[in-house]
Amino acid sequence: MKTVDTIVKAEHILTMEGEGVGYLADHAVAIDRGRIEAVAPWSEMEGTYRAEQVIDAAHKLLLPGLIDGHMHTSEGILRGLAQDIGNWMMEGVMPFSEQCSEKAGAAGSRLAIAEAVLAGTTTIGDDGMQMDASCAFVEKIGARGNISVRIRDAVNRVYRAGELYEYLPELGEQSLERFRQIYRRYHDRDNGRIKIRLGPQGADFVSLETLQKVKKLAREYGTKIHIHLEQGSREARQMEMRYGMRSIPWLAQMNFLDGDVIGIHLTDAYDDEVRLAASTGASMVLCSASIGIIDGIVPPAKLFQDAGGLVGLGSDQAPGNNCHNIFSEMKLTALFNKIKYGDPEVMPAWKVLRMATIEGARALGIGEVTGSIREGKAADLILVNLKAPTMAPVYTAPMRNFVPNLVYSAHGDEVDTVMVDGRLLVQGGKPVTFDLKEIVAEAQSYADQIGALAEPKFREINGQNARYMAEGKL
């Protein structure tokens, strides 16, 4: 008999191994020092292992923790302030975001990450300029992090329509230096739980020279590059003015795109560009809700997959989504694509569940560590309550209804237990490693101040939401 830290005894497991969802009945998972030691039938497990802690997952569904491949958690502080608006960036977010201190952003990060973890997200794919607070919180609460530090040369100011972004080489250098610092401090911390990535903001925001440095650094540091890719007409216009080419062909031509690159959004990529990007081995993260809210567009994830590319899911940001919840992303992704193609068989539940787990993990370059339940992988697991009304009743024959109900019915609060690297973050639906009340109260403490500072610009712009306020519609 070998002693391990934990055994989780489950009636129903979705391992997400193989080509489908890897269903197993009446199996147990043995966990030791954060890693999955064995996955075996109950009967076998009992004769082989004994554990310090046995988690009896009766009436629960065991599956890998969910992977959020793209978030801007610091914008959690601005939840609900920008949506239903044509010019999201300038009319929606900007009046508020320019009034956010680093401390307010840090509070927003903690709120967004807490929200995500409570809804079963074990891997936080965060992106932004100041990533210290996010890394520190992910480390402290025990989540997995895939965190990119934003690289850009473009001066952050208002540009006239048709004006080329102004690059300052020292801005690019400063951002690369921030990456190096964060990388040294957090990369591979705690058994590799946190990965630090290079985050060039987009081909339009970063000079050719800096992009070449990014590519070189990624190889030197053995890490990946997380880049917004063809996220709208603004980007296309900048690229055409500067290089006479759109982002994907231009990046492909300079050999920037390859298996080290995680491309975000591809909102308005042409079909041949999608195929070209997928053919380089780059992966894609799809943010269904945020691109639906901001642009009214369904990004080309199906085309990217059909061309052989890997696609993960992302929740983007709270002022334009407005939640960090992969259950919501799964349902939206399935339904948006059914509608886009006018075909209810497109993007079935099992496919989006794979995008939320193993394919998402692979898209981020952590597929060997997380995203499925297999011996040797990290114990990043969640338990979903099968007695929640949204998951009931359970059918096991002739058809199992776990996967459709996870994707189309559950909302995230069915998540009972969240474990990362064998450590419990959430138990009985309650946080174990963080204090939710404190996090919400801290975020609230910044809201009045941000609102007051944003007011003059909000009124001056007089955008859609300012007009709605005047009309009593908010």
Place this chain on the structure above:
Amino acid sequence: MKTVDTIVKAEHILTMEGEGVGYLADHAVAIDRGRIEAVAPWSEMEGTYRAEQVIDAAHKLLLPGLIDGHMHTSEGILRGLAQDIGNWMMEGVMPFSEQCSEKAGAAGSRLAIAEAVLAGTTTIGDDGMQMDASCAFVEKIGARGNISVRIRDAVNRVYRAGELYEYLPELGEQSLERFRQIYRRYHDRDNGRIKIRLGPQGADFVSLETLQKVKKLAREYGTKIHIHLEQGSREARQMEMRYGMRSIPWLAQMNFLDGDVIGIHLTDAYDDEVRLAASTGASMVLCSASIGIIDGIVPPAKLFQDAGGLVGLGSDQAPGNNCHNIFSEMKLTALFNKIKYGDPEVMPAWKVLRMATIEGARALGIGEVTGSIREGKAADLILVNLKAPTMAPVYTAPMRNFVPNLVYSAHGDEVDTVMVDGRLLVQGGKPVTFDLKEIVAEAQSYADQIGALAEPKFREINGQNARYMAEGKL
């Protein structure tokens, strides 16, 4: 000082009165014998009323209960058994639904209604053949009901493609008799809390003679008609074979459509048919999730509204949605329409919140009773927890973020309190008037049997979900 049953003291109220959301700060609602007695500032209320029960809604948002205009609650027993499939009716639902006993359907109804109420739905808009169990449960737990009894002449069997449905006049008569019985038993029960409606299944399923009887009965009984309207190519084909016309023009021509009619879906109605239907004064119920799942279509709700028609929201059924949650319907409705029109300003949050409350109530013919917070209306109210991470932080100036966060971020479990006619159904997120564990256990007790009985037909049809089972994708 007048004594009333209850005073709810709220920091933030969305009354849904007027053209917008009717926001009020620091007001209280006095409730007596189920009705709203007064809505006034705290300070005024304190000098005027005293109450048996004071509900302090600090850090909560008070708004009217949500209206679900179209459900088939008995199919709650079949949650998750039909989706991702081209022929939803024949390949998806049928193998299972034909094995459902009336008792199993009753258990499904209780599950679906409990789920909906916990997520803030106060008006249950149910539709089906056997409505006794649904009415009894709605009555018992204290919800509001807008319940239609299905009328049809068509024999319920498998038809060959292109075969005209066989009508049996006695089936129509029997269904009318079922309506009369349920009407006598439940209509206007408990202070008018339950309304019984006529539910002709669709112009294709009901003979001309029976439809004329339905129209006459609606006037005689002073009730409304709930009818599926142009819900797909199957219906169009039947109508063209039988009458050489499609449903909306045919029904309009015979003066069937008017303010007494609630038209469901309009899935594939042509633009001129949508305008024609709206011009008659008929209302529409939009089921975004279910029509997305079943057909990959965004129904023409915006066009119906632009033509002056009223549109409410509905969750339809659990084997093809798969949840009964108006928060989910609100987000999907906003996003589907933004995508349909490629415009993020289409279907803003405040508009869909109106569809989920006052406009939905008006669409069902109960707008004078529920759907907004106003003196004289029923006290159908919900409180939403503003300290839930999905609703935080709260901004009140220069822009309030309650409405966007209700629609785009909340999932339903933020609902802390549900009150109908002044009676508490849910408090602290827990059911008061029903036992959720018992309801879930009862539904579960039917699943294995239905599965076993359905297996031969499920295997014989060998549809998409049977193939997915064989491939380990479920």
